[in-house]
Amino acid sequence: MSGFTKQKQQLAEIIESALQVLIDQKQLELDSMPEINLEVPREKAHGDFASNVALVLAKPAKKNPRQLAELIVASLPEHPVIDKVEIAGPGFINFYLTNQWLYDVLLTIEQEQLAYGANSFGNGERVLLEFVSANPVGPMNVVNARAAAIGDTLAKLLAAAGYSVATEYYVNDAGVQTEVFGRSLEARLQQLANPDYPFPEDGYPGAYVSELAERLKAEKPELLNQDYAERVEFCRIWGIDQMVEWQKQDLADFGVTFDRWFRERDLHEAGALEDIIERLTERGYMYEKDGAFWFRSTVFGDDKDRVIIKQDGTYTYVTADIAYHYDKLKRGFTKLIDLFGPDHHGYIARMKAAVQALGYPEDALEIMILQYVALLRDGEQVKMSKRAGEFITLQDLMEEVGRDAARYFFLMRSPDSHLDFDLTLAAEQSNENPVYYIQYAHARICSILQQAKEQGVTLKQAKEVSLDLLVQEQELDLIKKMAELPEELLMAATQREPHRMARYALDLASQFHSFYTHCHVLSEADELRDARLVLTNCVKIVLQRTLGLLGISAPERM
């Protein structure tokens, strides 16, 4: 524990002991010790930390808040970290601390290096994060890309928060759409020799299908001698495999890899669908109606029951998905997190119902819904038409704006928010682009450290330098910002809000740029220079740490 968390806890304990004194002296009557909140005031003039304890206790203690605050302050024990205490506003107790706790933050950062900010909150709980899971019949779109960026960062955040995280991509390679895909590819293959060969009405029109057809023709020319059903089936299997490899490559280029690509096909082959039907039947959640078999999901709050076996005897996609989630749970994961696109929110209730029907707690499954992405270019929304095969893919996006910018833009908004992705701004390598603003801070630091080296100045350890020379406003603000990381990281992980990290990186860079302008490093007297070098190096570590969580590179030169 470090930084803010530690300080808050320490102050909370101090306040608590003051309350205990008052209770012992019978100046205060309380049924129970309240939870004591410390917050960092918006206004610097309100101290380093403030507590509303007197406001909260005013009513149960039957005293007016300012009087109560007076009593508490009078009973506060002496403590070396406290510089002074004031009562302000309606009854806030404002604490002003000595700078030592900030200097301690630098020691912590230096010691923990790139692990700085991590904690063991998750207690090693096994979490399975499933995201992207785009159908393997087309290129990945921008919502898939957003899911990739958010899922990847969330996985890193959860790992940093002490969870044992695995990531998975579910490949829908067994559904009707793969059939359509197989027929589309077969048609394109035929068209290479016979342009009049009919293309399926519901087929996938994209140029990538034709490209696959050409490769297929080169690799397996004898395919055309087989009968139609065999050709289509081969096209389906071979084509889907190619598509999956393509998606894998695109995601890898985007910096996103998965621990496992889970094939729906494997579930069918293993009889997993029959298994869950049996299990649901045993547990009394299945019934027959209108020639179909239904899952009684309404028992667990779903709008309506769901068909599991259709009239024609085949399964629905829900059946496979239930089997997949059951598989995850059987593998020992106690928390499943799914990232879905905005068109799947109706899905939450039925899947949570399924998890419960299978005998697991409701909160074993958590589904996050990402909102839509609108692409803007030169202030105009980019029109996309899936039917006409006109859309911007993840690949296009990386080519246009670069991987770092793309990741940052996807991560900078709350997952709940619709995202306006400004391609023009993202592609711009200028001061308007927040990605470069952050990276530039890192490059500047590297430059300072490099020049120090060239001048024969070695970077000392924090304990070897006079940190108490760091007293400028910009220096202290900078350290405070770094002290915030552990708490921000925990919030981002537990609230599933990776955009907090994007914001944090921007704030930290901003504090550094301000420090850079106001406080020179290398031109100062040796002692101050050494202290500032330590500070600068700590900022480098924290920036790298944050950018690492975001999956964005930290260039040494720009």
Place this chain on the structure above:
RNA sequence: GCGCCUGUAGCUCAGGGGAUAGAGCAUCGGACUUCUAAUCCGAGUGCCGCAGGUUCGAUUCCUGCCAGGCGCGCCA
């Protein structure tokens, strides 16, 4: 009709039971003989969608309404 998300500065969006609501962009004005000016410093803007409720205190929580987006298949 039902469900999910959103509504905060001119634009894009953060924030969040408390003290004077923030950032970036855009606009205007300053700062480079000194570690990278992709930077910094300064200036202005807000019925926090509307109406009730809970509270010592609501922009934040609750309810209703309005507006925008999306979804409600024996499709995946």
